[in-house]
Amino acid sequence: MSKDLLFEIGLEEVPARFIPGAITQLKDRLSKWLDESRIAHGEVRTFATPRRLTVLVEQVAEKQEDVQEEVKGPSRKIALDDQGGWSKAALGFARSQGVDPEQFTFRELGGVEYIYASKSSVGVPTTEVLGDGLLQILHAMTFPKFMRWASYDFKFVRPIRWIVALFGTDIIDLEVTGVRAGNVTRGHRFLGQDAVIAEPSEYVERLREQHVIADVEERKALILKQINELAESKGWTIAIKDDLLEEVLYLVETPTALFGTFEESFLNIPQEVLITSMREHQRYFPVLGKDGQLLPYFVTVRNGGSESLDVIAKGNEKVLRARLSDAKFFYEEDQKLEIKDAISKLESVVFHEELGTVGDKLRRIRKIADQLAAKLEVSADTAESVSRAADICKFDLVTQMVYEFPELQGVMGEDYARKAGEKEEVAKAVFEHYQPRSASDSLPSTLTGSIVSIADKMDTIVGCFSIGIIPTGSQDPYALRRQAQGVVQILLDNKLTVSLSDVFGIALEIHENMRILKRSGDEIRKDLYEFFGLRVKKLLSETLRYDVVDAVITAGFDQVSSVVARGAALMDVVGNKETFKETVESFNRVSNLAAKSTQTRVTPELFQEEAESSLFTAWQNATIRYKDALASESMAEALELAGGLTPSITTFFDSVMVMAEDEAVRVNRLALLASIDGDLKKFADFSKLVW
Incomplete structure (x- = not known):
């Protein structure tokens, strides 16, 4: 016999970015606990909104499985003492397994006799262990940030306000921070009321009646449907970014899409600024025309029904107007700052306490970039552009716009450099030297941008390695793996003839000449080869068999384009x-x-x-x-x-x-x-x- 299990944790509003990880963790922990407790079960489903984390497990057995097992212990030689009695090792094994030594049996394995303990355990009713199990899971949950409330020692992501814990129609005996589990859930904070869940299978429909769409995928489909219908009716293209969609998804329980407007005069500001302001500060979706240019509209998703949408739109317009006015002010003020003055300010901005200021970093980038350009034998014009781009590539860090929106570094630098009269190639390189910013980002499109990008990334990597900051496990606070991967991809994409050993040597020489190496150059070079070897291996593994990757990597990966070409050729014939x-x-x-x-x-x-x-x-x-x-x-x-x-x-x-x-x-x-x-x-x- 089996019943469905429902476990809902009702909370004050949880930050949207915490919810996906929390609900996955809850599902995994409950599934693992059921398996370890020998409780058979069917599909495990999850539901989540800003105010609830829920798991519904179908067909949970009403009783633990009985178990009969034999556990191997010490060999006969160790298990018996000189008088033929049980040794301390055997008696300790008996205690650990909860059996009487007289129950031991001997069995030969690989020519050696061992003692075996027979253990049997009769399963207990599931209801007898569920309460303690769910409580253990609650206490084991982890979050990026915790809260304590009232006088309780217990901590969680947000205060727990109600719990629904049902096994079939039975309420599970469970209490935490004064909240006792029951069968009553809460609907939408403003539109709904409390609702009784008679049995787990009713959960989704009872909440729907109280204006809560509990199913995450259903809620997501509804948001996309509404946005697409709005775009089709207006002839717009609504830019839907996945991470913003996910955040909005966990901000609402009953989604309703609506649109608003802003003054066209704001369109004189670069559209990246407007889009960033809308997305990052207001969680709005920007609206584009058929030509890809920003239109003076925005789309947002309300946590509620379709009543009084015009009033809601006006309120959002008022808030956005203030945000865009700030952005316009910052943009206009920044253009009064000359590039040379901005660069001088970088002398007081610390890059790292052991590696100096951003001004120091710029000087290193310039030297590395110049030597790379010479090694690549670029034209005189390109070499001049490389030097200038390296000199000014970080100047926008002290602008008001980048201070307000750090993600616009490089974007604003390109715009301000162009307006200040810098060559197009130089202005473009100020933006491109940050690329690739992520695994899905584009690579620099110009040779100047590529060289400065490699110089910047190698300065950071070599500097960090020299002071002992080397990524281990999941720890990589300076994103060195991503930057190394970027160097590898740029070398490959641009078919640059410079080798990794050349790149390492140039960066190490500059750091050594400026007397900031804290370790020997040979040690750092060895670490760099190992570190970049893993990045090259990762790149090859995306298209090649693992053994082909091992074969060509072992032959050397100093020239990135060579190892990739060798891997592709070998892959063609190895089949x-x-x-x-x-x-x-x-x-x-x-x-x-x-x-x-x-x-x-x-x-x-x-x-x-x-x-x-x-x-x-x-x-x-x-x-x-x-x-x-x-x-x-x-x-x-x-x-x-x-x-x-x-x-x-x-x-x-x-x-x-x-x-x-x-x-x-x-x-x-x-x-x-x-x-x-x-x-x-x-x-x-x-x-x-x-x-």
Whole structure:
């Protein structure tokens, strides 16, 4: 027999950003507790609004499962003392399992006898353990921020105001902070009333009657439907950003979309400013025309019905007008600030207490960017743009607009730089040097922006590594993983010929010359290679098999475009098990014996077999073209040339005794194999491939 279980935690309004994690956590903890308690159950469903976190579990067994198990203990040798009695180890095992030692049995396993304890446990009714289980789950919940209320020691995300805990039609015995579980839930704060839940299956409908759409997906679909209908009726494009939609979703219980207007004069401000103000401060959806330009309208979602929408719209318009007036004031005031004055202010803005001010950082970025530009042999005009962009790329950090909206750094810098008369390429680079800001963000579109972006990111990474700030586990407060991934993607996307070792060397040299390294350069370089290797591996893993990734990474990843091209070429042929497997096996035979070699210098005069000369000639004929193909990243050609050695390798092993008695002959044969293996491993370590 089974019943449905309903557990609703009624709260004061929870911050929207906390709810998705909280409801997932509640579901996972309850599911785990049921499983560990041997209580069978069906589907676990969740519901959430600003005022409630709810889990409904279908077909929960009315009784725990009985269990009969045997637990392995110490071996007979350890379990018995010299007199044949039970040792302390055996008696301790008995206590830990809650059994009498006389119940032990002996059983042989792998040629050794062990004691086994038989344990049986009769399941109790579910109602007897549910209350304590739910209370444990409540106490175990974690949140980004907690609250305490009244005189209670208990802490939670927000004060608990009611609890619904039903097992079938029975109320579960549960109390926390003076709130006793019952079968009465609360409807919409203003439109609804209390409602009795007779049994769990009624939950959604009883709340709907009280103006609460409890199902998250239903509420989301309703919001999107209303917004899309509004867009269609007005001929608008309403920009729906996923993170804003999710936030709005958890701000309302009964959603009703409406629109408002603002004065067209505000459109003289860059639309990024207006959109950011609407989204971040007011949780409004911006409205765009068919040309993608912002229109003087906004869409918002009310937590309530469709009554008096004109009054609600006017109230929202009034609030937005004040916000946009502030933005307009900041925008106009910022343009009175000259770039050189803004840069001088950065001398008093601390970047990191051990790494100096933002002004210090700008000087390092400039030096790194200049050396990268020289290494890449860019044109004189581009080099000049790189230097200027590096000099001013952070100036907008001291503007009022960026102070109010930090997410607009770079956006405002580009606009202000253009208005101050900077070259278009320089203004663009001020924005692009922050890219990519996230995994889904675009990469810099200009060479100038790409170089300054790499310089900025490498300065941060090397600086942090030098003072011991290296990401571990989930801790990465300076987003170094994201910045390193950005460097890798920029190098690849722009096909920049500079290697990672060049980039590391330039940044380390600048930091060392400015005397801010706190660790040795060699230690930092080693950490950088390991750190960036993981970023390259992550990039390759998005399109390649794991063994192909391991094979090409082991051969080296200093030139990012090379390792990506090698991976793609290897992936194209690795699926052909019949022909390519034979090739790989021959390469691996070469590698296994090459490991025994102490040199790579080959003396043809010591060859005694025709197969030796044939393999040497085939390798000599292929190696120059093979290395040229690697250098030009013609990886399919390089792999084909390497594969062309297979017949000669096979004949060599069929005809030649490599480990000859004559030491000179043996060493020469091993040297031949080592030379070939060295070339092959410039492409990949083929032993990593899995068939």
